[in-house]
Amino acid sequence: MAEDGSTGLLSYRSVNVSERKNSMESVINVKSATRRFGTLVAVNGLSFEVKRGELFGLLGPNGAGKTTTINLITGMLRKDAGEIWVLGRDPKTDARAVRECIGLVPQETNVYADLSALDNMWHHAALYCKDLSGVKERIKELLVLVNLWERRREPVRTYSGGMKRRLALARALLHDPEIILFDEPTTGVDVQGKHVLWDHIKEQQAQGKTFVVSTNDMAEADVLCDRLVIIDHGTAIALDTPENLKAALGRDIVTMRTTPIVEDAEALFAGLGIQAVKRPESGQLRFEVTNAETLVGELVSRVTASHHLESIRIARPSLDDVFLHHTGRALRE
Amino acid sequence: MTRFYLFLLNEFKLARTAIPIHMVAILQPSILFLFLSFILVHPTFKVNVSQPLMDEGHVLVEAMEQVGSPIGADYIDPIIVDSKELGDLRQIITVKERDGVPTAVQQYGLIDSNQVKNLRNRLTAAALHLWNAELKGRALSIKEHTWLPYDAPYTVYFGMALLPMAAFVAAAIIGGVLTAQDFELKTTLEYRLSPVSPVLILGARLVRLVLSSLLSACMLLVVAGLVTGFWPGNIWRLGGVLLTIAIMASCMGIILGLLFRSTIPAYISGLSLALAGWIFGGGFALASGFGGVYERISRLTPNAHAVELCFPAFYRVEIGNPLRSALVLIVFSVISLSLLFFTYRWRVTKQAY
Numbered sequence: 001m002a003e004d005g006s007t008g009l010l011s012y013r014s015v016n017v018s019e020r021k022n023s024m025e026s027v028i029n030v031k032s033a034t035r036r037f038g039t040l041v042a043v044n045g046l047s048f049e050v051k052r053g054e055l056f057g058l059l060g061p062n063g064a065g066k067t068t069t070i071n072l073i074t075g076m077l078r079k080d081a082g083e084i085w086v087l088g089r090d091p092k093t094d095a096r097a098v099r100e101c102i103g104l105v106p107q108e109t110n111v112y113a114d115l116s117a118l119d120n121m122w123h124h125a126a127l128y129c130k131d132l133s134g135v136k137e138r139i140k141e142l143l144v145l146v147n148l149w150e151r152r153r154e155p156v157r158t159y160s161g162g163m164k165r166r167l168a169l170a171r172a173l174l175h176d177p178e179i180i181l182f183d184e185p186t187t188g189v190d191v192q193g194k195h196v197l198w199d200h201i202k203e204q205q206a207q208g209k210t211f212v213v214s215t216n217d218m219a220e221a222d223v224l225c226d227r228l229v230i231i232d233h234g235t236a237i238a239l240d241t242p243e244n245l246k247a248a249l250g251r252d253i254v255t256m257r258t259t260p261i262v263e264d265a266e267a268l269f270a271g272l273g274i275q276a277v278k279r280p281e282s283g284q285l286r287f288e289v290t291n292a293e294t295l296v297g298e299l300v301s302r303v304t305a306s307h308h309l310e311s312i313r314i315a316r317p318s319l320d321d322v323f324l325h326h327t328g329r330a331l332r333e
Numbered sequence: 334m335t336r337f338y339l340f341l342l343n344e345f346k347l348a349r350t351a352i353p354i355h356m357v358a359i360l361q362p363s364i365l366f367l368f369l370s371f372i373l374v375h376p377t378f379k380v381n382v383s384q385p386l387m388d389e390g391h392v393l394v395e396a397m398e399q400v401g402s403p404i405g406a407d408y409i410d411p412i413i414v415d416s417k418e419l420g421d422l423r424q425i426i427t428v429k430e431r432d433g434v435p436t437a438v439q440q441y442g443l444i445d446s447n448q449v450k451n452l453r454n455r456l457t458a459a460a461l462h463l464w465n466a467e468l469k470g471r472a473l474s475i476k477e478h479t480w481l482p483y484d485a486p487y488t489v490y491f492g493m494a495l496l497p498m499a500a501f502v503a504a505a506i507i508g509g510v511l512t513a514q515d516f517e518l519k520t521t522l523e524y525r526l527s528p529v530s531p532v533l534i535l536g537a538r539l540v541r542l543v544l545s546s547l548l549s550a551c552m553l554l555v556v557a558g559l560v561t562g563f564w565p566g567n568i569w570r571l572g573g574v575l576l577t578i579a580i581m582a583s584c585m586g587i588i589l590g591l592l593f594r595s596t597i598p599a600y601i602s603g604l605s606l607a608l609a610g611w612i613f614g615g616g617f618a619l620a621s622g623f624g625g626v627y628e629r630i631s632r633l634t635p636n637a638h639a640v641e642l643c644f645p646a647f648y649r650v651e652i653g654n655p656l657r658s659a660l661v662l663i664v665f666s667v668i669s670l671s672l673l674f675f676t677y678r679w680r681v682t683k684q685a686y
Contacts, residue, residue: 074526096528104526110519114350119343126339127527127534
């Protein structure tokens with residue numbers, strides 16, 4: 001270990017977490033960004049800012065405009081309107097400088113499958129590292145970090161999906177970028193692999209990296225993100241911490257299945273203050289209510305008076321409920 | 334320099350991603366030469382002759398055996414066969430009496446006008462032997478003079494004209510496939526976002542392709558030399574000519590990969606381009622030997638100019654206008670390089686689209 005306590009060449013800036021979270025410095029600023037593909041508006045007046053050291057999420061269903069947003073941030077796509085600033089620079093006019101300080105892990109792992117992890121890392125080093133001295137040690141440190149050092153000489157095609165994503169993360173970190181853009185981190189990765197990857201991301205965030213993660217996995221967004229923007233049809237529909245977004249609903253979610261189906265829920269449960277009645281599946285009734293646990297007896301007695309109650313579930317709101325609340329449909333749809 | 338070395342190293346390692354393609358691209362010209370030189374451009378025809386029943390038949394066979402090239406290679410190898418053993422479609426020469434006159438009757442299966450022409454020329458030469466024997470003192474003598482310092486088997490020309498194609502095909506195919514593969518593996522994204530200059534990235538790929546290309550040409554040179562016994566005189570000139578072809582082909586290969594973004598079309602188009610250049614660019618005879626429209630088309634290909642510049646290394650005589658040919662190759666190379674950087678920028682590094 002080095003005298004300064006760092007682990008050698010990987011001298012990440014060790015940032016105090018509370019200091020990081022209190023920092024108000026924005027590293028990414030997106031203001032009313034719009035991007036069209038023909039008649040399709042992929043990103044529609046999207047605005048958000050990402051603060052230094054934050055793990056920021058772009059949550060939305062497939063086709064919501066998450067990847068387009070990432071491509072706008074990297075400068076790979078031109079915005080049709082609005083402003084985008086990365087570390088105070090415009091990705092369009094100052095592309096080179098912006099690209100030096102970002103690391104991108106795309107949705108599809110783009111590695112040379114017939115080459116080894118070492119070969120892929122060296123190639124990335126040649127493409128991105130300003131200074132090539134010390135790269136050998138840095139590659140070793142990163143591959144050890146993502147638990148791939150033992151298999152460093154094996155062709156990447158022999159790796160599992162999770163290992164490939166870890167390699168992609170290690171590669172993106174190689175040139176020590178300030179911001180990591182991670183598009184769908186755990187798509188195609190098994191549950192165990194997901195947790196390992198999440199740990200690595202959290203670890204890097206603790207070292208001071210800023211992450212922008214796009215996902216349609218609510219659990220992932222909930223576990224990982226400090227703040228997130230929920231995007232639908234290219235528009236931001238909510239932006240806050242996962243806790244605040246869920247708390248903002250202020251109500252519990254009641255889901256029940258009855259025979260026959262309850263036709264007029266508002267009339268049946270009149271006076272109980274139910275809101276946002278939906279029928280997500282046939283035979284299923286879903287609504288929001290304040291303090292559901294105190295009303296559960298009343299809910300059951302009213303419904304069983306005229307229907308056969310097959311099941312009832314009372315839950316705290318999830319991010320899916322937040323999405324449903326704002327859009328009227330589930331995130332998975 | 335370290336960065337360029339790393340790019341170059343990676344380029345060679347990428348051979349692992351397409352080993353069969355590399356083998357085909359590099360070995361193909363040598364195999365093509367061996368195959369065609371033994372089968373299609375062999376100087377001697379084997380000709381079936383029906384077991385002669387008349388004295389005139391024996392005389393014809395003897396005359397055929399005397400027909401040869403100026404450097405002594407046999408042109409006709411008569412094979413005496415029993416005509417009943419041959420199927421209807423086989424070619425055979427039979428000496429029969431027709432209207433009291435001994436007549437050589439040649440029967441064909443499928444009529445191939447080129448083969449008939451070749452056989453007719455050679456049989457005419459055999460007939461001349463017979464005629465001269467009858468004419469005695471008034472015999473007609475034909476002397477063949479080449480305008481080259483010495484005669485060489487056609488396989489020498491064939492091998493020489495294949496050299497530019499060998500240099501072209503390896504780089505065009507490998508370049509196309511590797512570049513298209515980058516799109517298929519999405520590794521182009523790595524290049525697109527890299528702050529490193531495309532000159533370094535493309536430079537490494539070009540150097541690697543040029544080396545593959547020259548390796549293919551060297552292999553053909555050795556194979557052709559071993560088969561024909563003819564070795565080029567001015568190896569530096571030959572190397573310079575092949576280098577320009579290799580640069581052009583490397584650029585074209587990468588451009589095809591960038592345009593098609595899919596390995597199969599890139600492979601097929603690279604191969605087609607190489608074959609077209611070979612066939613139209615003096616692959617079987619000098620462009621100037623044909624003249625007219627064919628020559629004009631031929632001169633649009635770099636191969637025709639390369640063949641003319643390679644010619645003195647094998648035949649010790651300059652043909653055409655070497656300065657003009659050299660200039661054409663240099664201009665083609667510069668245009669190819671410019672097109673490559675333009676296409677790379679358009680397809681890969683264009684910052685926002």
